[in-house]
Amino acid sequence: SYVLTQPPSVSVAPGQTARITCGGDNIGSKSVHWYQQKPGPAPVLVVFDDSERPSGIPERFSGSNSGDTATLTISRVEAGDEADYFCQVWDSSSDHLFVFGTGTKVTVL
Amino acid sequence: EVQLVEAGGGLIQPGGSLRLSCTASGFTVSSDHMSWVRQPPGKGLEWVSVIHSGGSTYYADSVKGRFTISRDKSKSTVYLQMSNLRAEDTAMYYCARELGATGGEYFQTWGQGTVVTVSS
Numbered sequence: 001s002y003v004l005t006q007p008p009s010v011s012v013a014p015g016q017t018a019r020i021t022c023g024g025d026n027i028g029s030k031s032v033h034w035y036q037q038k039p040g041p042a043p044v045l046v047v048f049d050d051s052e053r054p055s056g057i058p059e060r061f062s063g064s065n066s067g068d069t070a071t072l073t074i075s076r077v078e079a080g081d082e083a084d085y086f087c088q089v090w091d092s093s094s095d096h097l098f099v100f101g102t103g104t105k106v107t108v109l
Numbered sequence: 110e111v112q113l114v115e116a117g118g119g120l121i122q123p124g125g126s127l128r129l130s131c132t133a134s135g136f137t138v139s140s141d142h143m144s145w146v147r148q149p150p151g152k153g154l155e156w157v158s159v160i161h162s163g164g165s166t167y168y169a170d171s172v173k174g175r176f177t178i179s180r181d182k183s184k185s186t187v188y189l190q191m192s193n194l195r196a197e198d199t200a201m202y203y204c205a206r207e208l209g210a211t212g213g214e215y216f217q218t219w220g221q222g223t224v225v226t227v228s229s
Contacts (some may be wrong), residue, residue: 031213035154042203042219043154049213090214096172098144098156102224107151 002091004101013108018074020104022087025068030089032070034063046085047072057072073107082108111135111218113204118223121194125227129189131204131220139182142207144216145189147200147225155200157209159185172198194227201225 006021012018029084047063060075087101117129145157158178177190205216
C-alpha cells in the first residue's frame with residue numbers, strides 16, 4: 001500500500017517559517033492535501049490540490065509538490081499555528097483509498 | 110452553513126455492534142461522496158469507508174466485512190454500521206464530506222466526531 005512519511009515534529013520560533021514535508025513514492029504525480037488539527041477539534045483543510053487554499057485560510061499557508069516530496073510551508077508562524085498537520089492523497093491501488101501521512105506536530109517556541 | 114453532526118458512539122464490548130450516524134445540513138448527502146475517517150487515541154488519521162453519490166461503497170481492508178456504510182436521503186444522514194468490533198476499532202470517528210476531482214479527492218468538511226471505545 002502507498003505510504004506517506006512525515007517528520008514527527010517541527011519546532012519554529014514565532015515569525016519564522018515552518019516547513020513540513022510529506023514523502024511518498026512519486027508523490028509529485030498525485031494531488032496532495034493538508035489538514036491542521038488542534039487538540040480537541042476535528043481536522044481543518046488548509047491546502048488542497050498541492051497549493052490551493054480554501055476560503056478563510058491565511059496566505060501564510062502554502063504548498064508545493066514535486067518528485068517524492070510535498071511540502072507545507074507556514075510563513076510568519078504564529079502561536080495559533082501550533083497543531084498537528086497531516087498530508088493526504090487518494091490512491092486507488094492502496095488498501096485505503098485515502099492515505100494520510102503519519103502526522104507532524106508543529107511546536108511554536 | 111454546511112455542517113456535519115455525528116452521534117452513536119459509546120462503550121461496547123469486543124464482538125459487539127454499534128451504529129454511528131452523521132446528519133448533514135447545508136447540502137444534500139446524496140449529491141456528494143461521504144466518508145468515515147477514524148483516529149485512535151494519540152494516533153493519526155485512518156480512512157474507513159466511503160459512499161459515493163451514485164451509491165457505490167468502499168471500505169478499508171481493516172474493516173471490510175465488518176462495517177457497512179449507508180445513507181438515508183430523506184433524513185440527510187449517513188450511517189456506519191459496525192459489527193464484530195475489536196479493541197483496535199477504538200477511536201474517534203469523523204464523518205467527512207469529500208470534494209475534488211477524480212483521483213484528487215479530499216475532505217472539505219468534517220464533523221466534530223463521536224468516540225467509540227471497544228473494551229470489556
